Structures are given as structure tokens and as C-alpha cells.
Amino acid sequence: MxxxxxxxxxxxxxxxxxxxxxxxxxxxxxxxxxxxxxxxxxxxxxxxxxxxxxxxxxxxxxxxxxxxxxxxxxxxxxxxxxxxxxxxxNTYTVGLNQFADLSDEEFRSMYLGPPLNLSAMPSPPVSKRYIPKRGQYLPTSVDWRRWGAVSAVKNQGVCESCRAFATVAAVESLHKITTGRMITLSEQELVDCDHRNKGCKPGYLHYTYQYVVENGGIDTASHYPYRGVAGRCRADRRRVVSISGFRKVPSYNSYALQYAVSYQPVSVAIEASSQGFRFHRSGVFGGPCSAETNHFLTVIGYGTDYNGIEYWLVKNSWGTGWGEGGFAMIQRNVGGSGRCGILTYSLYPLMNSWVRALGRNITE
Known part of the structure; x- marks a missing residue:
């Protein structure tokens, strides 16, 4: 030694x-x-x-x-x-994790992209399904983990592939809700094969969803495992879980996102640059942060804590050493673009069987 x-x-x-x-x-x-x-x-x-x-x-x-x-x-x-x-x-605590030997500048360059240009970001039609109606009932709290509809927390590493993890998490969850089976899907396929995005460089959430639709589905994580570096798209990839489309939740509308999340987990953009977010440990994250979003994650629920603070429950892709085992609560109902811009850009997948179960038309 x-x-x-x-x-x-x-x-x-x-x-x-x-x-x-x-x-x-x-x-x-x-x-x-x-x-x-x-x-x-x-x-x-x-x-x-x-x-x-x-x-x-x-x-x-x-x-x-x-x-x-x-x-x-x-x-x-x-x-x-x-x-x-x-x-x-403070409403939340912080603690040292795997990022403790990185400066702010190093962390941002390795794990986050530049602020997303949301005006230039491709976008599907805005959802008609999740526009709340007057008197619409919503559960006071939702946590899709209780229904077994959230896969284990994953770790993107230094590959800036959060868009792939946010997409896969929402698709995995909807497949479980729709079929009763949890199948862990491949982020690496999206890194390698979604050529409109550029591997481990910052990209667009819209393109990852579009790839899954146009490819006719996505492979499992066991058959196409995550490596954390961009590689050649494998010819033997399989189409195990497919989606029929995807939609955008109306922006700057906390109630619309809450309504959507009551039915299924939703991929969102947030701003994640602050030390408070990087070292988040427990409690409801209340900033500081801006609306200049630079990271994607998945909203898997919402609720109110014992202090009466309303929150979004999110799943991140920085491993279990971040937050509470890889999950966190972000303050909800603060107006405008939401805490850390969480209301600016949200997408969710569609599946034919789920739409039929809701009695809705797939074109909605």
C-alpha cells in the first residue's frame, strides 16, 4: 500500500x-x-x-x-x-455529497448546461387534457412511489444527459400506471441514438420524447445499459416500451401541473445552479434560484409538509447521495414561473391504453 x-x-x-x-x-x-x-x-x-x-x-x-x-x-x-x-x-438542510470537492464553476460546467433558450425550444401542442376546469377535484397530495410507479434513482454521472433521465422516468412511470408492470428503460439509447441532441452535451427534452415516438419505443436498461459517455447507436436495440405521443403542460400554471401530476409523473425544466440545490439534504427547497432553467428532472408528486409549506416532489438523476435518497421537495405555489422556473416547461408522455382508460381522444 x-x-x-x-x-x-x-x-x-x-x-x-x-x-x-x-x-x-x-x-x-x-x-x-x-x-x-x-x-x-x-x-x-x-x-x-x-x-x-x-x-x-x-x-x-x-x-x-x-x-x-x-x-x-x-x-x-x-x-x-x-x-x-x-x-x-431555513426550510431545508444541506449536507456534503459527491460534489463536495467541486467549485461552483466546475459543478455547473460538468453537470449543468447554459440557461435553456425556452423560446427556441421545440414544443409539442399544449395539453387540453390537463387544463383544470372550475370545481375540478384534485387530491391534496400525490406520491407515485406509493403505487410502485417510480423506478429506483439513477445517476447520470458527468454526462449532461438529464433530459434522457427525465424522459425515461416519466415513460417508466406511465407504463407502470397503465400496465401494472415496472420496466426500467435505457437512458443510454437516448444518449447514443437521439441525433438531434448531441450525446453528453446539453440538449432539448422535446427531442428525447420525439425519438421514442419515431423509433417505435425504447429498450430496457438491462439490454442497453448506461455508460455515461456518448457512443455508437446499437443496431440490436429493442423496442420494449412505446408511447403514442407527448404533450406540454400549460406554462406558468401551477394548478395545471398539479392536475397533470395527479394523473402521471411529468418531466420539467428547473434552475439547479445554487449551492443550496447542489447540496440539498432534506426539507422543502425554497431557493435561492432563478427562472433561467438549466436542468431537467421529473415531478412525481406534490403535497404540504408539517409546517404548511406546499411542495413539488421531484426525482433527480444525481444518485442517492443527493437530497433524500435522490428525491427532493421544491416549494410550490409561489407565483410566476414557480420556484427555480419549475413551471416554465413541462412535458408528459401519452400511451394509447392510458388515453382510452381516461375516455379521452389521443389527439388531445
């Missing part, structure tokens, strides 16, 4: 003896401080850093790079500490 690796393991063992690991989830404020305002020493933060390296299987090219990452790690620890301080009365 080389000396660097040996030092890392020893420090990690020391961490476990001193019981410091809980700080990785919450803050760097000393738990034994009555005022909770005494920051950990540089040595304690180094111990936390070494444990984080082991837990996330990180390695660096040399000691210079490792030291650079430690400085960024400390900055992110300070943010976690400041945000979670009880006196701040």
Missing part, C-alpha cells in the same frame, strides 16, 4: 473513533458548543476530508491537486455550516 493511501486509511479510522462522521451530513459546527458557533479546526476538517475521500472512492493525480481540492472542500463545508445554523430558520 503506498504511503498516501495508507495515510488516508489511518485518518479514516481515526475519524470513526472520534465519531466525527455525522458532520458530513450536517455541518462543521461543533455539536458540543452551546452557542453552536465554534467552527471546527483545520485539522478536524482535514480528517473529515480524508473520510470523505474514502467514502466516495476519490483519488487525485498528486498532492498539489489534493491540496487544491481540500481548499474547495473547506469552502463547501463552511457553506453547509452557515446554512444549517439554527438561527437561520
Amino acid at each position: 503506498d504511503s498516501c493511501r495508507r495515510e488516508t486509511v489511518v485518518l479514516a479510522l481515526l475519524l470513526s473513533l472520534f465519531g466525527l462522521s455525522s458532520a458530513l451530513d450536517y455541518s462543521i459546527v461543533r455539536e458540543d458548543s452551546p452557542e453552536r458557533n465554534e467552527l471546527r479546526s483545520d485539522q478536524e476538517m482535514r480528517w473529515l476530508y480524508e473520510e470523505w475521500i474514502v467514502n466516495h472512492d476519490k483519488s487525485y493525480s498528486d498532492e498539489v491537486e489534493k491540496a487544491k481540492r481540500f481548499e474547495i472542500f473547506k469552502d463547501n463545508l463552511r457553506f453547509v455550516d452557515d446554512h444549517n445554523r439554527p438561527g437561520n430558520n
Whole structure:
């Protein structure tokens, strides 16, 4: 074992003896401080850093790079500490995750695209199905996980393929709702074969849906597994689950999105650049963020928390280390474009059997 690796393991063992690991989830404020305002020493933060390296299987090219990452790690620890301080009365908590050694600029360039030009984004017809009518009843809360209609959280890695994950999640869910069978589908096929989008570069949600329609379906994740890099479109891909079309939820209409989500999960665009969102841990995310959307995810429900804060329940594609096992609550009914622009652009898939079950015409 080389000396660097040996030092890392020893420090990690020391961490476990001193019981410091809980700080990785919450803050760097000393738990034994009555005022909770005494920051950990540089040595304690180094111990936390070494444990984080082991837990996330990180390695660096040399000691210079490792030291650079430690400085960024400390900055992110300070943010976690400041945000979670009880006196701040935030509606959500943050905690360190796999992004803890990245600067804001690095995170945005690796995991997010530039702000989406929504005016130039291709768009299907706006839904007539999900325009609420006067007196329309809606459930007070929805969580499609309770019905087994949400697949396990996945991880897009450094490939900017969130559009593929947001599309696949909605199609998987609708197939389960319609047929009773959950089939995990292939994001990699969309990365490789949807040529109107450009592999692991930022793209349009509309094109991913259009590919599934025009291709006659999409393959399973087991047959066409995710690799996180763009590759050649496989000729042996299969068409296991198909959709008959897709529609857009009316923009800037919280009630319309709520109505749609009461029937099925919906793919949406949001702005995800802030440290608060990057390190989100629990509670209802209330910003800061803007309406300049740069990320896609899937709304799988909605509700109201015990403090009376209304929220959207979302599924992300950053693995289970983000949020609450890969899921999060985002504040709902704030007006305008919604929190983080969540009301600006939303698409959902159609299936013939689901439309017939609703007694609706497929052209709606």
C-alpha cells in the first residue's frame, strides 16, 4: 500500500473513533458548543476530508491537486455550516455529497448546461387534457412511489444527459400506471441514438420524447445499459416500451401541473445552479434560484409538509447521495414561473391504453 493511501486509511479510522462522521451530513459546527458557533479546526476538517475521500472512492493525480481540492472542500463545508445554523430558520438542510470537492464553476460546467433558450425550444401542442376546469377535484397530495410507479434513482454521472433521465422516468412511470408492470428503460439509447441532441452535451427534452415516438419505443436498461459517455447507436436495440405521443403542460400554471401530476409523473425544466440545490439534504427547497432553467428532472408528486409549506416532489438523476435518497421537495405555489422556473416547461408522455382508460381522444 503506498504511503498516501495508507495515510488516508489511518485518518479514516481515526475519524470513526472520534465519531466525527455525522458532520458530513450536517455541518462543521461543533455539536458540543452551546452557542453552536465554534467552527471546527483545520485539522478536524482535514480528517473529515480524508473520510470523505474514502467514502466516495476519490483519488487525485498528486498532492498539489489534493491540496487544491481540500481548499474547495473547506469552502463547501463552511457553506453547509452557515446554512444549517439554527438561527437561520431555513426550510431545508444541506449536507456534503459527491460534489463536495467541486467549485461552483466546475459543478455547473460538468453537470449543468447554459440557461435553456425556452423560446427556441421545440414544443409539442399544449395539453387540453390537463387544463383544470372550475370545481375540478384534485387530491391534496400525490406520491407515485406509493403505487410502485417510480423506478429506483439513477445517476447520470458527468454526462449532461438529464433530459434522457427525465424522459425515461416519466415513460417508466406511465407504463407502470397503465400496465401494472415496472420496466426500467435505457437512458443510454437516448444518449447514443437521439441525433438531434448531441450525446453528453446539453440538449432539448422535446427531442428525447420525439425519438421514442419515431423509433417505435425504447429498450430496457438491462439490454442497453448506461455508460455515461456518448457512443455508437446499437443496431440490436429493442423496442420494449412505446408511447403514442407527448404533450406540454400549460406554462406558468401551477394548478395545471398539479392536475397533470395527479394523473402521471411529468418531466420539467428547473434552475439547479445554487449551492443550496447542489447540496440539498432534506426539507422543502425554497431557493435561492432563478427562472433561467438549466436542468431537467421529473415531478412525481406534490403535497404540504408539517409546517404548511406546499411542495413539488421531484426525482433527480444525481444518485442517492443527493437530497433524500435522490428525491427532493421544491416549494410550490409561489407565483410566476414557480420556484427555480419549475413551471416554465413541462412535458408528459401519452400511451394509447392510458388515453382510452381516461375516455379521452389521443389527439388531445
